[in-house]
Amino acid sequence: xxxxxLVPATLADYPVIQNMARFYVYDISRTCGxxxxxxxxxxxxxxxxxxxxxxxxxxxxxxxxxxxDEELAGFALLHKQFKDEKFYWNIGEFFIFGKFQSKGIxxxxxxxxxxxxxxxxxxxxxxxxxxAHGFWEHVIAAYTNEHFTESIEKVDFDVHQTQRIIFxxxxxxxxxxxxxxxxxxAIVDLQIRGWKHAYKGIIDQSYLDHIYPEKRxxxxxxxxxxxxSWTFIVEHNGKIVGECDAGYSRTPEFGKGEIFAxxxxxxxxxxxxxxxLWNAAVKKLRQENLVPFIVITLTKNSPARAFYQxxxxxxxxEVQTTIDDKLYDEVVYACEAYKQD
Numbered sequence: 001x002x003x004x005x006l007v008p009a010t011l012a013d014y015p016v017i018q019n020m021a022r023f024y025v026y027d028i029s030r031t032c033g034x035x036x037x038x039x040x041x042x043x044x045x046x047x048x049x050x051x052x053x054x055x056x057x058x059x060x061x062x063x064x065x066x067x068x069d070e071e072l073a074g075f076a077l078l079h080k081q082f083k084d085e086k087f088y089w090n091i092g093e094f095f096i097f098g099k100f101q102s103k104g105i106x107x108x109x110x111x112x113x114x115x116x117x118x119x120x121x122x123x124x125x126x127x128x129x130x131x132a133h134g135f136w137e138h139v140i141a142a143y144t145n146e147h148f149t150e151s152i153e154k155v156d157f158d159v160h161q162t163q164r165i166i167f168x169x170x171x172x173x174x175x176x177x178x179x180x181x182x183x184x185x186a187i188v189d190l191q192i193r194g195w196k197h198a199y200k201g202i203i204d205q206s207y208l209d210h211i212y213p214e215k216r217x218x219x220x221x222x223x224x225x226x227x228x229s230w231t232f233i234v235e236h237n238g239k240i241v242g243e244c245d246a247g248y249s250r251t252p253e254f255g256k257g258e259i260f261a262x263x264x265x266x267x268x269x270x271x272x273x274x275x276x277l278w279n280a281a282v283k284k285l286r287q288e289n290l291v292p293f294i295v296i297t298l299t300k301n302s303p304a305r306a307f308y309q310x311x312x313x314x315x316x317x318e319v320q321t322t323i324d325d326k327l328y329d330e331v332v333y334a335c336e337a338y339k340q341d
Contacts, residue, residue, distance in 0.1 A: 021049035036160035194263035257290025292337030
């Protein structure tokens, strides 16, 4: 798997980025090359780009190299500006070499940038640059869980094309997204740590001390491959610090859907992560018409019970589960259902 990283650029890297910009201009000319004569290939056969030195000298700008396994793969240039009575970060320029395009690298780097600089963001796209528009629309929608705006605005810095497609959204140090197969091992690790923290004094310690990740990983991979459930994760600085599983109910007589698990790293409690995960899972269950839904938790798990009740759940049944040949009491919470007296 290709490992892409964001590397802060120094003034010594300025010539390198300026050289890469020749390929950047060539790439954009595929779709924007006929908007003006300025996109024409120079007589010496070497494309030129405007000077990027301001990204190394002005305090409100940042420059980054993009590397994949230590190989140069592109660059990202950021600009912070005051607009509409607030500060916005703007991706001024963003380029990935052709060999690394369509491999998830641009998406990964964009996510890293937004987590590194939380706040209000703008991304602008030349209307003719349809590949860039499709890329940013997809990546921003995934990053924000579709909480963004898209509009066409007039600009005064381009006399040949006076319009830009503008995406606006908010970023956070905590990033919510759907999990992929590649996240399975990290999710299992988080769950095991979650069990050992949440169930200490509730489940026999001998069992908690011998939870083997291999079996849980096999089950996780099999479950994710089926595609009949969804796992949402929250990342912080590239590390998974929260996860939530939802899908079709294991006991349809109680509800159509179910939230099977919700774990947050103990070092990131009280950051709103559980609510982020809950809301994402509930939204998905609604979209799939899997409401009302249920959540089942151990009767003695007081923190979990308090959270589920705060999210509108009410006890609709009591059941038992077997863990390591021992019976434990559980409560079933019904959510988005009519409570019967």
